[in-house]
Amino acid sequence: MPDAERRKEILSRFLKEVWTDGDADAAERYIAPSYTIRHDPGDPWDGKLLDLEGYKERVRISRAPFPDQRFEVQELFADGDAVVVTWLWSAPHLGEIPSFPASGKTIRMSGATVYYFDGDRLTGHWQITDRLGVYRQLSSP
């Protein structure tokens, strides 16, 4: 299988297993020894270099208020050492996040993420998410 198609499959499995299903330990099969969050405005780990344990911690902390979240891949684009994924996300809001106690609301978000590969391992990402959309859903009565 060509690199581009294989990496798209790897990325789809990674998003499902680690983020949708919440298996933080599965990150061991996908994340390189050093993972750089190159750009991710609003993410507490923006700009940070993470090792595998740091990445797993990020998964656990990020998912805690939204344990039943689901990433739905829209499209995948491979070029060079990168795969770009556009995605929709939804989750019931079940735990506190800064300024917002658990509301039980189903929150919807969309985003676009560039994942960088070394071989079949992820070395980092550059991401934009529609944070204002989330903020407005959380703020509405």
Add this chain to the structure above:
Amino acid sequence: MPDAERRKEILSRFLKEVWTDGDADAAERYIAPSYTIRHDPGDPWDGKLLDLEGYKERVRISRAPFPDQRFEVQELFADGDAVVVTWLWSAPHLGEIPSFPASGKTIRMSGATVYYFDGDRLTGHWQITDRLGVYRQLSSP
């Protein structure tokens, strides 16, 4: 020149001429007869199908509060009929937008946009921008 490289060049020129330099009429050289805004949360034209005049109008109205804006391309990724661009944007805020009169502040934003091609023409986009970052800059004292 392969399609992928030529389309990256076309997209870079389009962003500079139409959006950074503000030459709405230059859109005639880039936009297909039908242009679909597939996904662009917060954009007043989200979901709309535009003809060339509609696209030019969008450029003029969107740029009016930010006439000196500048798009800085970070990276370009080509796959299939699409080119994805990650970008930084900055502009002095010189005209009113809803809830915010002209502030003179330099506003910074980042985003990721999938542009779809038919031949060398753009037929639409799927975009996420960091709207919350902009909102916070406008809201800060």
